[in-house]
Amino acid sequence: MSTDAPADLGALAARLRAAIDQETAHHLAAAGHADLRPPHRAVLAALDDAGSRATAIGRRTGQHKQVVGTSVDELEALGYVERQPDPVDRRAKLVVPTARGLDARRVLATTAATIADRHREAVGDRIFTLFTRVLGDVAERQEAWRAPGP
Amino acid sequence: MSTDAPADLGALAARLRAAIDQETAHHLAAAGHADLRPPHRAVLAALDDAGSRATAIGRRTGQHKQVVGTSVDELEALGYVERQPDPVDRRAKLVVPTARGLDARRVLATTAATIADRHREAVGDRIFTLFTRVLGDVAERQEAWRAPGP
Numbered sequence: 525m526s527t528d529a530p531a532d533l534g535a536l537a538a539r540l541r542a543a544i545d546q547e548t549a550h551h552l553a554a555a556g557h558a559d560l561r562p563p564h565r566a567v568l569a570a571l572d573d574a575g576s577r578a579t580a581i582g583r584r585t586g587q588h589k590q591v592v593g594t595s596v597d598e599l600e601a602l603g604y605v606e607r608q609p610d611p612v613d614r615r616a617k618l619v620v621p622t623a624r625g626l627d628a629r630r631v632l633a634t635t636a637a638t639i640a641d642r643h644r645e646a647v648g649d650r651i652f653t654l655f656t657r658v659l660g661d662v663a664e665r666q667e668a669w670r671a672p673g674p
Numbered sequence: 675m676s677t678d679a680p681a682d683l684g685a686l687a688a689r690l691r692a693a694i695d696q697e698t699a700h701h702l703a704a705a706g707h708a709d710l711r712p713p714h715r716a717v718l719a720a721l722d723d724a725g726s727r728a729t730a731i732g733r734r735t736g737q738h739k740q741v742v743g744t745s746v747d748e749l750e751a752l753g754y755v756e757r758q759p760d761p762v763d764r765r766a767k768l769v770v771p772t773a774r775g776l777d778a779r780r781v782l783a784t785t786a787a788t789i790a791d792r793h794r795e796a797v798g799d800r801i802f803t804l805f806t807r808v809l810g811d812v813a814e815r816q817e818a819w820r821a822p823g824p
Contacts, residue, residue: 531806532786533793534694536813537687538716539736543816544684550821566688586689636682643683643812651808656681658805662793663686666693671700 533662544639551635557628559602563587567595568604568625569632575608575618586667604628683812694789701785707778709752713737717745718754718775719782725758725768736817754778 545562552560560568570576570584582592596619599605604625610616621629644652695712702710710718720726720734732742746769749755754775760766771779794802 531790531802532719533789533806533809534691534698534786535716535719535735536806536809537691537694538712540809540813540816541684541687541691542736543813543819544687547816547819547821548684562688566685569682569685585685586692636684639683639816640681643815646815647808647811651804652681654801655805655808655812656683656686658797658801659683659686659690659809661797662805663690663693665793665796666690666697666789669693669697671697 547639548632548635551631552628555627555631557631560604560628563591563595564599564602564604565628565632567592567599567619568621568629569636571605571619571621571625571629573621573626573629575610575620577610577616577618581619586663599625697789698782698785701781702778705777705781707774707781710754710778713741713745714749714752714754715778715782717742717749717769718771718779719786721755721769721771721775721779723771723776723779725760725770727760727766727768731769736813749775 545565548565549558552558552565566585566587567581570581578589578592578596581587581596582589585592587595596605596607599619600607603622605619605621607617608620610618640652640656647655695715698715699708699712702708702715716735716737717731720731726734728739728742728746731737731746732739735742737745746755746757749769750757753772755769755771757767758770760768790802790806797805
C-alpha cells in the first residue's frame with residue numbers, strides 16, 4: 525500500500541544522479557577531462573584497471589550491450605580505452621584503460637569517495653551503510669524486472 | 675573515511691534510474707505514449723494538474739531551467755502540455771498538461787506506485803520509509819553542492 529505521497533523512486537534517483545554528475549563533471553574538467561560525458565564516466569568507472577569484457581561492463585552499469593559498445597567506441601576515439609585481445613580467450617576482447625583512462629578513473633574514484641564521505645558524515649555511519657545496501661538491493665531487484673511476455 | 679569498497683552513489687543512482695526508466699517506458703508504450711523520453715517523463719511527473727511554472731519544475735526535477743525549457747517545448751509539440759498565462763501573474767507562464775498529458779501522468783503515477791510497492795514489500799515498511807527519506811535527503815544535500823568560486 526502506498527502512503528498519501530507515494531515515493532517516486534525514479535524521480536529521486538534521477539535527481540541524485542544529475543546532482544552527482546554535476547560535481548563529477550566539475551572535477552573531471554579541472555583535471556583536463558572535460559570531454560567525458562556521463563555515459564562514458566559510467567563505463568570508465570566500471571572497468572577493472574587490467575581491463576574488462578563488455579558483458580561485465582554492461583552488468584555493472586546496468587546498460588545494454590549496445591549502449592556500452594557505443595560508449596566504448598567513443599572512449600576509444602577520445603583515447604581513454606583500448607580494445608585488446610583477452611589473454612585467457614583470444615577470441616574475446618578486453619576494454620583496457622589507457623594512461624589517460626587511468627587518470628580519469630582516479631578522478632572518478634576520488635570524487636565518488638568525497639561524495640560518499642560527505643553523506644556518510646551527514647547521516648551517520650550506521651544509516652549510511654544501511655542506505656547504500658538498500659539502494660544496491662533496490663537497484664538489483666528493479667533490474668530484474670522484465671516486461672510480461674507476448 | 676571510506677570503507678574498502680566505497681559506495682559509488684552515482685553508479686547506484688544511475689542503475690536504479692535506468693532500470694525504472696525501462697519499466698516506465700514499457701507501461702507508457704502500452705498506453706500509447708511511446709513518444710515520451712525520460713526527460714519528458716520527469717517534467718510531466720513534476721507538473722501540478724493545474725499547471726506549474728518552469729522554475730518549480732526545475733526545482734522538483736533538479737534540472738536547469740534551460741533543460742526544462744527544451745523538454746517543455748518538445749512536450750508542447752507532442753501535444754502533452756500547453757503554455758498558458760498564469761492567472762495570478764499574467765506576465766508569467768504556466769505549463770499545463772493537456773488531456774493527453776493527464777493520461778500520461780496517470781500512467782507515470784501508477785507505475786511509480788507499483789515500483790514503490792514492490793520494493794516496500796521486499797524490504798519491509800520501516801526500512802523502505804527510512805530508505806526513501808534518506809534518498810531524498812541525500813539528493814537534496816547533493817543538489818546544494820556548488821563548484822568553488824574562481
